[in-house]
Amino acid sequence: MASNKLKPPKSVRIDFKPSPRQYELWKLLQPDFCPLYGAGIQQVLIGYDINRNPQYKPQCIKCLNQNLPQLILGGGSAGGGKSYLGSVWLISSCIRFDNIRAVVARKTLKSLKESTWNTIKLILKDLGLKEDVNFKINNLEGTLLFWNDSVIIMKEMADCLVLK
Numbered sequence: 702m703a704s705n706k707l708k709p710p711k712s713v714r715i716d717f718k719p720s721p722r723q724y725e726l727w728k729l730l731q732p733d734f735c736p737l738y739g740a741g742i743q744q745v746l747i748g749y750d751i752n753r754n755p756q757y758k759p760q761c762i763k764c765l766n767q768n769l770p771q772l773i774l775g776g777g778s779a780g781g782g783k784s785y786l787g788s789v790w791l792i793s794s795c796i797r798f799d800n801i802r803a804v805v806a807r808k809t810l811k812s813l814k815e816s817t818w819n820t821i822k823l824i825l826k827d828l829g830l831k832e833d834v835n836f837k838i839n840n841l842e843g844t845l846l847f848w849n850d851s852v853i854i855m856k857e858m859a860d861c862l863v864l865k
């Protein structure tokens with residue numbers, strides 16, 4: 702049971718129609734996906750650390766590939782749908798899993814508020830989710846909290862850039 706006072710919606714239907722290139726990225730962003738075989742990841746025991754805690758590594762259930770992507774990059778010209786895809790992914794992940802923390806970052810908070818944050822709010826509206834009923838926005842903290850305690854956090858990258 703979530704600790705906030707928000708309520709789950711009666712139903713949510715995510716009707717996302719990705720372009721072929723967006724679909725490639727979408728598949729790679731799924732937690733249970735092997736890029737060589739397709740679906741199905743399992744955690745295999747690889748040994749124990751000095752405190753005798755078991756250590757696991759993810760691998761494909763079919764092809765046993767352990768070379769799974771940790772960092773997924775999407776490129777292309779403005780208007781190609783990168784931010785939209787990322788926003789649908791963040792929201793659908795927050796709905797699917799309880800109590801997760803997702804971060805959305807841009808170079809400046811200003812650009813984040815003017816673009817991606819609006820895309821996120823628009824998608825929430827399209828899904829029929831209601832502010833202060835199903836989710837809550839804290840503009841001061843830059844957070845978006847869902848009924849199941851999952852949260853999207855806004856971050857500014859400008860301050861942490863070390864290489865130019």
Ligand SMILES: Nc1ncnc2c1ncn2[C@@H]1O[C@H](COP(=O)(O)OP(=O)(O)O)[C@@H](O)[C@H]1O
Nearest residue numbers: 718719720723778779780781782783784785786
């Ligand atoms: N699969 C899609 N379904 C519906 N609208 C989309 C889709 N992909 C992109 N869009 C729309 O296209 C526009 C540009 O997409 P955006 O994500 O802002 O591009 P980028 O971040 O790559 O510059 C946005 O208004 C977005 O709503």
Ligand SMILES: [Mg+2]
Nearest residue numbers: 783784785816
């Ligand atoms: Mg963008």
